[in-house]
Amino acid sequence: MSSTFGTLFKVSTFGESHCKGVGVVVDGCPAAMELTEADIQPQLSRRRPGQSSLSTPRSEADQVCIYSGTEFGKTLGTPIMLLVHNRDQRPQDYGEMSRIPRPSHADYSYQMKYGIRASSGGGRSSARETIGRVAAGAIADKWLRSTFGVEIVAWVSAVGEISAPDIDRHSISRAEVDAHIVRCPHAATAARMQQLVEEVLAAKDSTGGVISCVCRNVPLGLGEPVFDKLEAKLAQAMLSLPATKGFDIGSGFAGTSLRGSQHNDPFIPKGQVLSTRSNNSGGVQGGISNGEDIYFRVAFKPVATIGLPQETVDFAGNSTILEAKGRHDPCVVPRAVPIVESMAALVLMDLALRQQAHRPF
């Protein structure tokens, strides 16, 4: 296990389904910042299950509580522990699911790595693990916003084979994203995506999708070459999320087919600094933010747990048919939107503090 992330803004997450609680310890948050549960709850509520008809009906309130690190509504500079109690804490016998590793799920690899696994299906590989990330990310998000005016907005840009047209990265807001339960801000596309998710749900199947994200007003100079370049840390952060299979930034995979003369972003003056005419770089050059919008995409595979019968084998290697019970989201991307934003915030805040160490803003 490696559940600690960050060099100076360091988060240590804990908790799995069916234990007493999930949460995070945030160490390295600047002191004297105003912080209460009200700063954290909104993003947690955006990620909680049961918030729309597209999500599992398992409704959890996911109320966060600050256990340490603040007093009279201000941070003390000491570790902040954030805890969300699990409603259902009873580990159960999951019947055949404990006998049969779910295809493309972590049941088998956890069992082989640890020699044991949470009986309750998922454990630390469950999406519930991301609660600590989102709680910590909300703190980073607030700090980045109040310190630099950073705005981080993610949205669903593809569900299955349905892709949204280009969204205006300069203006898109969380409110516009949340206007559609599928969290795609393009209304017509959102409607089609919603229909697809409902079809997939009815078919006891699942589908993948893509989340896009933009970070605006990021100060120039963030990113620590060579191994902690900004895009490297973003890539690690995103690929550490459950169900992710890809990450690209700026022109990404599509840009590989271009010529340098098409792809390069010429400089133009912008007040005392330089800006660029185009932004194929995605706001990063040489691993360092250049003051332009940072934007990237994250690929999510179809949810592994499906109700359709699957021919597979049990742990002993005997052929069997698995029909997963229980309710699972048929598509994770709508709920993953705040999770992607949170991981971006964790990366940016840690790099901002590291830059501040060497060259105060």
Next chain:
Amino acid sequence: MSSTFGTLFKVSTFGESHCKGVGVVVDGCPAAMELTEADIQPQLSRRRPGQSSLSTPRSEADQVCIYSGTEFGKTLGTPIMLLVHNRDQRPQDYGEMSRIPRPSHADYSYQMKYGIRASSGGGRSSARETIGRVAAGAIADKWLRSTFGVEIVAWVSAVGEISAPDIDRHSISRAEVDAHIVRCPHAATAARMQQLVEEVLAAKDSTGGVISCVCRNVPLGLGEPVFDKLEAKLAQAMLSLPATKGFDIGSGFAGTSLRGSQHNDPFIPKGQVLSTRSNNSGGVQGGISNGEDIYFRVAFKPVATIGLPQETVDFAGNSTILEAKGRHDPCVVPRAVPIVESMAALVLMDLALRQQAHRPF
């Protein structure tokens, strides 16, 4: 700067163009392993400039020397320092290139981050920085091969708009890759790619490309959820390379349009353990290797330094035209093949030692 990578197999790289040398300190290599320069030089020679007509004519021998950590051809368990002397050590006045930040290069962001930058163009953002990675990666590669039979093979799967058809991941070898100077193992595609690179070179332009990589015989259980999942560390490693813009693993971005019932990899028995019928997971489930082939792709943008005139501004914001002098590779992917392999080896070896710590193989 953050030039140290790895938790237990820890590499610290150093050096830029036009200083005395470039290299790496490798800390945490197991003791009593046979190691001489002959184990390291081949991969360095595969990445050196001037090895083919597609690469810059700036030919450097890039001879590696082991300065510490071995005796009588065996590792001592102590830090191994590997040094490659730079042939041309004179920092120079690069003329207009020191006055004009190259579009989409790191000149501007380095200057703004550090308040200074190497005059000689590139400095630590130069591809020369990767020598230390490759030298260290060769050690990891040898250890993984001799300990587990791990085979890591990368190849060029796209140059510009030309993509190779599917390569047989189970059998592809470095020799087959090196049979074509463009390092695409599909002969007909390689010829077209080579032609494209030559055209681009003649046009004083550049092009991007994609590298694919497979890691075979990786033991089950590598990867440390949640933040150091195998795919997360691979993503960080690859996006820390110069000119990279994307990473995906297994089905990657393409898999996001599938249904779970299509995408899931059903289990089948394989001796004492389980295998999977398909491998859309790319050898990783829940962030942990499952014993199947690990395969992934890395996107490289077109080289930023081109000879074509570019309308841009100088550091002071004055409009100007930049025509980059000097010889630069028009496409980095052929030489980047051993670099991608090396980063994969660094990731796998570190995770193998970490797994060994908790549960000896």
Next chain:
Amino acid sequence: MSSTFGTLFKVSTFGESHCKGVGVVVDGCPAAMELTEADIQPQLSRRRPGQSSLSTPRSEADQVCIYSGTEFGKTLGTPIMLLVHNRDQRPQDYGEMSRIPRPSHADYSYQMKYGIRASSGGGRSSARETIGRVAAGAIADKWLRSTFGVEIVAWVSAVGEISAPDIDRHSISRAEVDAHIVRCPHAATAARMQQLVEEVLAAKDSTGGVISCVCRNVPLGLGEPVFDKLEAKLAQAMLSLPATKGFDIGSGFAGTSLRGSQHNDPFIPKGQVLSTRSNNSGGVQGGISNGEDIYFRVAFKPVATIGLPQETVDFAGNSTILEAKGRHDPCVVPRAVPIVESMAALVLMDLALRQQAHRPF
């Protein structure tokens, strides 16, 4: 703040006086180990206040609860969060103590470092911070004992000017230590120490002391030269405890006056390995455990908070007299015994896992 300790057995502590709770996240504990609260509570109870007449009458139950990382009484390999609720959670106005920094306490340096401090006196510099360390240490202690038979026993070897005669390191047990409330296992000395503490308490003063500790049956080979030598990590661990001012190991400061011919520990055979005739090295040579008993001493200064009037100044620099209110231990060493043991366990377990990574036992 830096509240995370360890490379592979990583603990992240949190909490201060008067917040909701204190505790720790333990990441990297081997899976499938039996673990319940009953394994952790005994050491916590040995450190809690109010356990004897020598300690503050502020009695807290300090009941620990496992929030994550175990199921059916076994560890899952996932982060273990241990929480102790604070009984009194109301931050209060501490009156003049919030206006006057206590001499030799952390009030002033915290205020200057963070620009804020816990109003309630102490905050993260309070001894209450050590609860997370002890809870985590109890896990390490159990693992070391069950894996290698390691026995870690600390005791009070000095209170003020009263020093205990040499204790037999080979046999001393926690039960013998706990037979005297001052936790010095030499009865006559313990009686004198107890009398001294009572006198100091009556005088509204405080006193310092020394704790000695032995670690038996530590496997050969622990310690990672050069910066994480065994004695270096022990020194860091002990000097990170509140009120500590010194650490020495083996012959320590006294050994500096000896000749090499007196001080060297000649080797003698012991079964398949070597032992040493004397043990001035304290079980460590070259930063690596040599299989002999590890023993060391930790110096604790007199408690800073005393009831006697002190001439000092307030935060604004105005002369004043401070007479600290409230009840405070007049001497910390009896309660610090399990804390020293816990820190030793954290160091040894982390180094054992690191050694296992490179060379399985």
Next chain:
Amino acid sequence: MSSTFGTLFKVSTFGESHCKGVGVVVDGCPAAMELTEADIQPQLSRRRPGQSSLSTPRSEADQVCIYSGTEFGKTLGTPIMLLVHNRDQRPQDYGEMSRIPRPSHADYSYQMKYGIRASSGGGRSSARETIGRVAAGAIADKWLRSTFGVEIVAWVSAVGEISAPDIDRHSISRAEVDAHIVRCPHAATAARMQQLVEEVLAAKDSTGGVISCVCRNVPLGLGEPVFDKLEAKLAQAMLSLPATKGFDIGSGFAGTSLRGSQHNDPFIPKGQVLSTRSNNSGGVQGGISNGEDIYFRVAFKPVATIGLPQETVDFAGNSTILEAKGRHDPCVVPRAVPIVESMAALVLMDLALRQQAHRPF
């Protein structure tokens, strides 16, 4: 091995006796600082062997060379590699010393930990390992001096049973220390110490000693509770040095016998901040520098390699007599003075950057 130290100012040392070279990679040095070999050589020359009649006659020039990270005499913000070539690079057969582990030396524990060891006696446990520390420390020393006016001065306060009287910490300079070859600034004591070292040398024996160190003008606020408190990192740094057995700070072990009313340091006004009337705290309260002088002591055991015959056993357990050949310092403390200063500088600089990250000076 763990040869990397520091969070933001990160040094990675390498090299042992009889390999090609020893040195260090310094990552995280602020950019645009003036730096040439002339800044580094003086401290290296103070630690080199053969500088006085008290040291081994093996004279090595130990010329340092900057291989990377600077250009035109200024740091680039990139990793700085510093290399000292070893004069004698031939690993040799050390005869009986390779058959017989030296008592209280690292021969045996290295062999058992790694399954191999440098034939040439010492390897990474040799004092030669400290060259990289001193070279890196010289950079930190310069930065601390030029940024804050920090002055770090160490001296020999005891050799064997001879202790120096109190030295005026407020004024002592490196020049005064170097006025005596034994590096004790008290002339009469220095003479007696020198005589003792000469007697011990003549007797083919060795002796231990104590080094004291003061750090003046350290800014208020350095130190990261709880695990990276200032005194904890100093303790780790000092106990990571070869031959060290103890560390104490401020009143140290002696202060444990005092009462709180004697030991506490009352505050007094000093301009805009507070000072303390006494300084038993040694400049640290709650793990954080308080602006007063930081002072501490380090205990060094007698050198293990002595010419006197020692009854011991060989690696196979057979009884034998060892009479070490070659020339070794009979007392390490004179040459260890710059090493202690260097480690203090590494600790302070790293903590200064970390403090700067959260709260710019």
